[in-house]
Amino acid sequence: MLTIKNLTKVYDKKTVVSGVSFTVGRGEAFALLGSNGAGKTTTIRMILGLAKKTAGEMGIGTDAIGYQPESPGFPPFLTGREVLEYYAKLQGMNKAAAKEEAKRLLMLTGLDDSKTKTGHYSKGMLQRLALAQALIGDPALLILDEPTAGLDAVGRVEMIRLLCRLKKEGKTIVINSHILSDIERICDKGLLLDKGRVYRNWDRYADEGKSLEQIFMETMEAVQ
Ligand SMILES: Nc1ncnc2c1ncn2[C@@H]1O[C@H](COP(=O)(O)OP(=O)(O)O)[C@@H](O)[C@H]1O
Numbered sequence: 001m002l003t004i005k006n007l008t009k010v011y012d013k014k015t016v017v018s019g020v021s022f023t024v025g026r027g028e029a030f031a032l033l034g035s036n037g038a039g040k041t042t043t044i045r046m047i048l049g050l051a052k053k054t055a056g057e058m059g060i061g062t063d064a065i066g067y068q069p070e071s072p073g074f075p076p077f078l079t080g081r082e083v084l085e086y087y088a089k090l091q092g093m094n095k096a097a098a099k100e101e102a103k104r105l106l107m108l109t110g111l112d113d114s115k116t117k118t119g120h121y122s123k124g125m126l127q128r129l130a131l132a133q134a135l136i137g138d139p140a141l142l143i144l145d146e147p148t149a150g151l152d153a154v155g156r157v158e159m160i161r162l163l164c165r166l167k168k169e170g171k172t173i174v175i176n177s178h179i180l181s182d183i184e185r186i187c188d189k190g191l192l193l194d195k196g197r198v199y200r201n202w203d204r205y206a207d208e209g210k211s212l213e214q215i216f217m218e219t220m221e222a223v224q
C-alpha cells in the first residue's frame with residue numbers, strides 16, 4: 001500500500017528527515033515513533049504531498065487517503081455535524097450524501113449530534129472529530145498524526161478501541177506517536193525515528209517478549 005525509499009527533507013540547510021525507508025502492507029497498522037522533533041510529521045506531510053520532498057521515492061497504492069492532522073483547526077462557529085457535512089461536500093458529495101456521511105461518522109466516533117460548536121469542544125471531542133473528518137468517504141489508507149495525544153485516560157482508551165476496530169475492518173493505518181503504550185495496542189510494526197533518521201525497525205513478532213518502551217530506551221541509550 002505504501003513504499004517509501006530514502007525519503008529526505010532539508011529545511012534551511014538542516015536535514016530533518018534523512019534517508020527514511022519503510023513499507024506498509026495492505027491492512028497493516030504501522031507506527032512512526034520518536035520524540036518531539038524526530039521528523040514524524042514532516043515524513044507524513046511529504047507522503048501526503050503537503051511538504052515537498054528534497055529527495056527519495058514514494059509509491060502509494062491508493063488515491064483514497066484520510067488524514068488526521070496533529071492540531072486540526074475547525075471553524076469554531078460550526079457544530080461537528082456541520083464540519084463533517086462541509087468537508088464531505090468538499091469531497092464532491094451532494095447534500096443528501098454529505099448529511100448521511102456526517103451522521104454515520106458522528107455515530108462511529110461516538111460524537112453526538114449536539115448543537116455544541118467546535119469552538120467549545122474538549123480536546124477529546126476535537127480528536128474524534130478530526131478522525132471522523134479523516135474517515136469521510138471511507139478511505140483505504142488512514143494517516144493519523146498523534147491521534148491519542150492530549151486525551152485523558154478514558155478518551156485514550158476509546159480512541160485506541162476505535163482505531164483497533166478500523167484496523168480489524170481492513171483499513172491500512174499509519175500512526176505518528178510518541179506514546180509507546182498506545183501504539184503497542186494498535187500497531188504490529190513500525191520504526192523509531194531520531195533526528196530524522198531511522199534508528200530501529202520494530203516488529204511485534206520479531207521483537208517478541210520486549211516491550212516497545214524497552215526497545216525504545218535501549219535504542220536511545222545506544223545512540224547517545
Ligand atoms: N516548515 C518548517 N520549516 C522549518 N523547519 C521545520 C518545518 N517543519 C518542521 N521543521 C523542523 O523539522 C524537525 C522535525 O519536525 P517534525 O517533523 O514536526 O517532528 P515530530 O513530528 O517528530 O515532532 C524539527 O526540528 C522542526 O523544527
Ligand SMILES: [Mg+2]
Pocket residue numbers: 040041042070145176
Ligand atoms: Mg509531529
